[in-house]
Amino acid sequence: MSGMAHDSQRLSTQTLHDLPAIVTRPGYRLDDARIGVVHIGAGAFHRAHQAVYIDDLLATHPDWAICGVSLHSTEVRDALRPQQGLYTLLMLGEQTQLRVIGSMRELLSARDQSAAVLARLADPAVRLVTLTITEKGYCLAGQDLDTAHPDIVHDLHAPDAPRSAIGYIVAGLRQRWKLGLVPYTVLSCDNLADNGHRLRRAVLQYARRVDEALARWIEAEVSFPCSMVDSITPATDDALRERVRGELGCMDAWPIQRETYAQWVIEDRFCNERPPFELAGVTMSHDIAGYDRAKLRLLNGAHSTLAYLGSLMNLETVAEAMNQPLLAGFVERLMRGAIAPVIALPQNLDASAYIDAILARFRNPAIRHRLAQIAWDGSQKLPVRLLSTMAEALVANQSIDALCLSIAAWMQFVRRQARLGVALADPLNDVLTAIGRACTGDAACDVNAFLQRDTVFAPPLSRDARFIHALQAAYAALADGSPASISQALTAVMNGDT
Structure with missing residues (x-):
């Protein structure tokens, strides 16, 4: 096909304009997008779901791009960094659709970039922190924080060098509290009943052990909306990589796939500015x-x-x-x-x-x-x-x-x-x-x-x-x-x- 990038090339900002016409590209200048969201748990579901909704908004609201954070693994960062954060979404329906997503303008691994993660959380431009870490990542024992969990034990002894998602959320809020900054909203996007309230309870239980005054500030000032998400996202395999390579004419190290249907319902309760989610098809509701x-x-x-x-x-x-x-x-x-x-x-x-x-x-x-x-x-x-x-x-x-x-x-x-x-x-x-x-x-x-x-x-x-x-x-x-x-x-x- 004329104009198709050579097969040995990698998906990137340099090859983006050479992709076949059937591939949908970001509808905005990538250099204009500014980070306003930190997402913890940059796995396939987030990249197929929330990142796509944000991608739909960046043409008109460019200050809501995402910094994707992996807590323990470096794989997503290492796969997508040579691609400047770009990746391909294959929409699975009677007629498949290919789309390049550009909303993840930064990718970090807390495993070896903890200081960069904490700096991003302290950035006043970040007004929203979202999570897809599965139920296990919340370190819960029933409805409460599992204070015997190894990561929580570590974080309570070293709150400025956290390992857990709860530890990072509180460490970021602690920096903003000390600097007199407005806190960010913390939004769970996991399939966990009553997710916002359960996350809030765990954060407060942890924060009280770190600093009682900090906990009181979080309790009074920080919002933890509930949400509901839905979309089937099959795992990426070599067959998908080869299919995407054949369609793009270049390699994507970590493409993803999902059904065409997606649903995102968010409780409209934020303590800071929020993206205009409604414009991207998100349902804002108080009946999660x-x-x-x-x-x-x-x-x-x-x-x-x-x-x-x-x-x-x-x-x-x-x-x-x-x-x-x-x-x-x-x-x-x-x-x-x-x-x-x-x-x-x-x-x-x-x-x-x-x-x-x-x-x-x-x-x-x-x-x-x-x-x-x-x-x-x-x-x-x-x-x-x-x-x-x-x-x-x-x-x-x-x-x-x-x-x-x-x-x-x-x-x-x-x-x-x-x-x-x-x-x-x-x-x-x-x-x-x-x-x-x-x-x-x-x-x-x-x-x-x-x-x-x-x-x-x-x-x-x-x-x-x-x-x-x-x-x-x-x-x-x-x-x-x-x-x-x-x-x-x-x-x-x-x-x-x-």
Whole structure:
């Protein structure tokens, strides 16, 4: 292709203008972008999600570029520094799209650049610190800071040379406090329920051990908004690198990929200036819990349903399951008729459009989301994804028949795996496998054995006669859990015979 950069070249500011026309480039001068955000945890999800939203804003609001910080690894910095922070995003849909992201104008590794990280946190131009460090990175023990965590122990002894994210946040705020500067807002972007409040609690617990006066200032002056994020981001592999090299005509050391859908909901509570997120499609809301609930109950509840029914039908991926008209129809009916009318949704969320988007995501042939992976940890997921909706449906005197079919499918899945001698990826594997082996197909007996697990089926739901009767009926409808019995049960539901 004429004008394509030579294959041996690297993606960079020098090769950017030689890329094929199909590749979307940053819509702003890279030299004009100024850092206003420090992001801790510069992994694939951040680069596929928050960094893209910021990239959309820099043409008109250039002072919100990102300094990406890796706490322990140097890999992202070392891969992207020769590319001046540029990397390629492959959007996976029916038609794939390639886009070069330029919003990460600086990349640091705290492992060997701690002073530079602390200097950036003290910079008055930085008004926002964001995090994607996974739940583990918050060093929590339940709801509180784990003061026995090795990194926290180290940081409390050497608060000016931190290792943990909590330590860096407080060290940066401490510098600004001493200098009389306005603090930055601290925004968690991890899939962690009540993330802002949990982060605030951990920061204050740590700060009180460092300096009580500092802790009082943080408590009074610093904001920790809650947020919710959503977008499937498959891992980068060599196949992706080769595909991107072929499309660009030059090498990108660390391209990323994600589905076309993305959602970011942020509580509008900042102590300093913030980017105009709304212009990039971010939802600003004070009901983050409502959006979390919608995702858990509608999207994740439907995902679990597909995982167990689809696995019993010997299907492999979500997209394959959605190619089965009976199964796809049942999942849509479950969301529209059994879940959405029961749960408390955010005031501004269009439930019908949200369900439409979920169904389109499930059908995306470019995302190979394995049912076996979604089926992991069923004993932990089902109480929040499906059983909580059932409890609310019973209070509202709504039908739970369709919801019970999802739970019965999990029971039949456990039974089948035990029969095949396949271990469950579940903390309760030993207990559930023993129950599965003892199952005889008698609905009353088998269901009762599962219901004895109060950690999964908590009272009063597990003692409710309406629930027990409906669950036994659903279990019986699935018979031996074979594909034929699944199809027969789904047909009965879709024909209104249950």
